Amino acid sequence: MRETELKETLSAYKTNYQEAQEEIKAVQTRIEEYKQNEQSEEATIALLEKDIKEINMKLGKTDVYGEGITITMENTSESTITYIELLQLINELQLAGAEAISINGQRIVSMSYIVEPKSPIIEVNGERISAPYEIKAIGDTTHLQSALSIKGGYIDVYGKNYTINVKTGNITIGKYTGKLTLDYVKE
Secondary structure (H helix, E strand, O other): OOHHHHHHHHHHHHHHHHHHHHHHHHHHHHHHHHHHHOOOHHHHHHHHHHHHHHHHHHHOOOOEEEEEEEEEEEOOOOOOOOHHHHHHHHHHHHHOOOOEEEEOOEEEOOOOOEEEEEOOEEEEOOEEEOOOEEEEEEOOHHHHHHHHHOOOOHHHHHOOOOEEEEEEEEEEEOOOOOOOOOOOOOO
């Protein structure tokens, strides 16, 4: 990697570390709020409702809105996009700090899966999707774009094979519509 790319990567890691530290502080503050409000039932209920709303957003159970990027990918006459390449894109976006991601309207959550049962059919969360692929990611647009654009990044590797367009702006990502059940995990 060149020096500038290393600096960008280091900056992204520092930002992620700072965000994690801020989240720890927020949780500690929330614990203190619970302790202070344990006498007031209404205040406790309000805090719990706020936490439930945030958890549902993180689980993908609600529609979300925010600043992000929209990536449109199309096959060319020489190349067809595979499910592995979509998985690689999702992983890069997650590593760059994307807080919510969807592919052709299918929300990506921890229970999501992307498979290719029969080429060129690709399924996301059990739903068949086809090119052109529209991938939406909510997060810091600078981090998301730089992660995709650096040398050796997704666009550098696959941009010559497919038509890839990236736009920034405010976007909406729909909720996850599949089941969020655990069959094997025990407490």
